Amino acid sequence: MAFERILLRNVGRPNSEKIDTYLEHGGYQALRKTLHEYTSEDLIEMLKKSGLRGRGGAGFPAGLKWSFMPKDSDVTKYVCVNTDEGEPGTFKDRLLVERDPHSVIEGAIIASYAVGAHRAFVYIRGEFFLGVKRWMKAIDDAYARGFLGKDILGSGFDLDLSVHRGAGAYICGEETAMLESLEGKRGEPRLKPPYPAQVGLWGQPTLVHNVETLACVPHIVLRGPEWFASIGTEESKGPKIFCVSGDVQRPGNYELPLGTTLREIIYEHAGGIKGGRKLKAIVPGGASTPMLTSEHLDVPMAFETLSKAGSMLGTGGITTMDEDACIVDAALRLTRFFAHESCGKCTPCRVGTQRLMGILQRIEDGHGREGDINRLLGLCHGIMGHTFCPMGDAAVNPTLSSIKHFREEYEYHIEHHRCLAPLQ
Amino acid sequence: MLAEEQKSVLHSGTPTEKQARRSMLLTALYIAQEQHGYLTKEALRRVAERLGLPLNDVYSTASFYSLYRMETAGRYAIQVCDGLSCHLAGGADTLTDYIRQELGIEVGETTPDGLFTLQTVECVASCGTSPALRINDELYENMTPDKVDRLLDQLAGR
Numbered sequence: 058m059a060f061e062r063i064l065l066r067n068v069g070r071p072n073s074e075k076i077d078t079y080l081e082h083g084g085y086q087a088l089r090k091t092l093h094e095y096t097s098e099d100l101i102e103m104l105k106k107s108g109l110r111g112r113g114g115a116g117f118p119a120g121l122k123w124s125f126m127p128k129d130s131d132v133t134k135y136v137c138v139n140t141d142e143g144e145p146g147t148f149k150d151r152l153l154v155e156r157d158p159h160s161v162i163e164g165a166i167i168a169s170y171a172v173g174a175h176r177a178f179v180y181i182r183g184e185f186f187l188g189v190k191r192w193m194k195a196i197d198d199a200y201a202r203g204f205l206g207k208d209i210l211g212s213g214f215d216l217d218l219s220v221h222r223g224a225g226a227y228i229c230g231e232e233t234a235m236l237e238s239l240e241g242k243r244g245e246p247r248l249k250p251p252y253p254a255q256v257g258l259w260g261q262p263t264l265v266h267n268v269e270t271l272a273c274v275p276h277i278v279l280r281g282p283e284w285f286a287s288i289g290t291e292e293s294k295g296p297k298i299f300c301v302s303g304d305v306q307r308p309g310n311y312e313l314p315l316g317t318t319l320r321e322i323i324y325e326h327a328g329g330i331k332g333g334r335k336l337k338a339i340v341p342g343g344a345s346t347p348m349l350t351s352e353h354l355d356v357p358m359a360f361e362t363l364s365k366a367g368s369m370l371g372t373g374g375i376t377t378m379d380e381d382a383c384i385v386d387a388a389l390r391l392t393r394f395f396a397h398e399s400c401g402k403c404t405p406c407r408v409g410t411q412r413l414m415g416i417l418q419r420i421e422d423g424h425g426r427e428g429d430i431n432r433l434l435g436l437c438h439g440i441m442g443h444t445f446c447p448m449g450d451a452a453v454n455p456t457l458s459s460i461k462h463f464r465e466e467y468e469y470h471i472e473h474h475r476c477l478a479p480l481q
Numbered sequence: 482m483l484a485e486e487q488k489s490v491l492h493s494g495t496p497t498e499k500q501a502r503r504s505m506l507l508t509a510l511y512i513a514q515e516q517h518g519y520l521t522k523e524a525l526r527r528v529a530e531r532l533g534l535p536l537n538d539v540y541s542t543a544s545f546y547s548l549y550r551m552e553t554a555g556r557y558a559i560q561v562c563d564g565l566s567c568h569l570a571g572g573a574d575t576l577t578d579y580i581r582q583e584l585g586i587e588v589g590e591t592t593p594d595g596l597f598t599l600q601t602v603e604c605v606a607s608c609g610t611s612p613a614l615r616i617n618d619e620l621y622e623n624m625t626p627d628k629v630d631r632l633l634d635q636l637a638g639r
């Protein structure tokens with residue numbers, strides 16, 4: 058059952074964040090190979106063949122995104138590394154950046170070379186104090202060893218990379234809000250299209266990638282796209298870091314092939330549910346993804362299978378709830394997150410999430426009224442598809458999915474003015 | 482836009498000097514906040530002047546981001562994660578209640594000696610090591626009331 062650690066191969070080593078540790082274990086070999094053996098077209102082809110899809114939540118094919126960047130060499134282009142990780146239940150990017158920042162930097166340099174960008178930015182969540190320090194130190198060291206700056210490794214390719222710190226706004230993880238924030242503005246999303254690959258930072262074509270996506274790139278270059286594509290399922294290739302939290306024995310990050318079942322992740326790797334209790338609900342890919350139940354344990358964690366099961370792979374952040382958990386309370390907490398983080402730009406999201414939260418709160422407090430379930434559903438449908446950015450759709454998922462799977466718990470709360478779960 | 486015009490935009494020097502200055506706003510606000518622990522009116526005015534931006538624009542941007550404070554806070558801002566995973570790990574409410582009692586303040590308040598402010602925050606990406614809390618620049622994971630006790634004592638210099 059042991060799967061080779063690829064993305065997490067360094068994180069357990071002493072001084073894993075140091076450039077010397079990274080170099081001792083084959084670090085920057087992929088960059089060397091890239092600069093001396095491959096053209097931009099080769100790399101885009103390789104990425105396409107590998108089947109790598111974005112790990113930031115949306116799962117867009119990375120090779121395709123690279124190919125959308127204009128080829129014209131006099132156009133100023135940018136690359137942005139999205140380190141804004143804030144999706145509840147997700148804690149993989151922080152690990153990579155704190156413990157193996159060079160693997161992400163190497164991926165970012167290769168991506169910049171492939172799309173012809175000479176300027177790249179790291180956008181990091183303002184709260185990641187250690188991450189900021191680790192990023193800065195790693196970037197300094199990469200400059201000192203000639204992996205960044207002018208004429209990288211004698212190839213004639215120049216690249217500058219710097220860190221921008223966000224300041225506490227979940228929405229800045231959304232790529233266009235991130236660009237606004239990088240420009241020094243309020244982090245409100247832009248209308249898409251145009252996509253950042255066409256019109257991005259300061260109006261220029263910009264490639265935005267998640268930390269984990271970029272960390273895959275050096276491995277694809279070194280070991281080949283066929284090797285990468287041999288891992289995973291039909292539509293979901295490669296290794297994935299699954300973050301497991303909630304009511305499991307051994308919460309943590311587990312790197313496994315895409316397509317590993319929820320059962321294997323939860324019961325074999327994370328040690329099953331604490332105290333031998335029964336599993337009740339699973340949020341499979343971060344707070345934005347619809348809840349599933351113990352009946353879905355045999356669903357493989359892959360883009361296509363989760364979507365068939367009515368949810369999404371999202372970030373791969375799996376939150377587990379045992380039989381004692383109150384579903385209304387869980388939906389309330391997840392919804393409260395979105396209500397807090399709504400950027401306020403559009404009404405259905407700003408007002409709708411507040412209203413959802415209010416009704417969920419009164420049901421949870423035992424003051425639910427007849428018709429509240431329908432009121433919730435009505436609100437969700439009023440928000441879904443009517444917002445400026447995808448966060449509106451995400452915000453209704455906890456409510457919609459929990460009513461779908463656990464309607465009787467809502468009914469019980471409303472009828473009996475209290476919770477069905479034994480310990481609440 | 483005409484294709485020619487679009488091309489000239491794409492090929493122009495980017496960012497312009499003005500855009501580059503603007504992109505420094507978040508950093509400038511962090512620096513300005515360091516002096517008093519929050520953004521005073523005077524500090525905001527200075528930032529606006531230095532970057533050549535209207536004051537209301539600087540204010541509006543600063544108010545968008547939760548890490549900028551517009552009013553004083555205690556020397557130590559205790560931020561307990563109130564996310565779902567921390568709650569499931571038996572943390573969020575227990576820790577918050579415990580700290581409220583220990584310090585005699587409600588969430589959002591500061592102790593009279595100006596030492597501690599208690600806040601709750603959303604997921605801090607430590608769900609695997611929950612419950613988690615932050616005090617200023619430090620993250621504390623796998624917290625228990627006992628550990629909180631020791632931490633408060635240490636910070637209060639007791």
Ligand SMILES: Cc1cc2nc3c(=O)[nH]c(=O)nc-3n(C[C@H](O)[C@H](O)[C@H](O)COP(=O)(O)O)c2cc1C
Pocket residue numbers: 110111112113114115116117139140141142143144227228229230231232233265266267268270271446447448
């Ligand atoms: C509300 C919202 C928040 C997001 N937060 C993040 C984030 O914190 N980190 C991230 O990498 N992507 C986040 N995304 C996805 C980005 O918009 C974008 O798709 C991603 O960074 C692209 O990189 P990838 O293709 O490598 O996944 C978010 C999207 C939305 C709608």
Ligand code: SF4
Pocket residue numbers: 228246398399400401402403404406407444445446447448449
């Ligand atoms: S959906 Fe929400 S987060 Fe997105 S733009 Fe509208 S208000 Fe902002």
Ligand code: FES
Pocket residue numbers: 145146147562563564565566567568603604605606607608609611612613
């Ligand atoms: S829920 Fe507390 S760290 Fe994620």
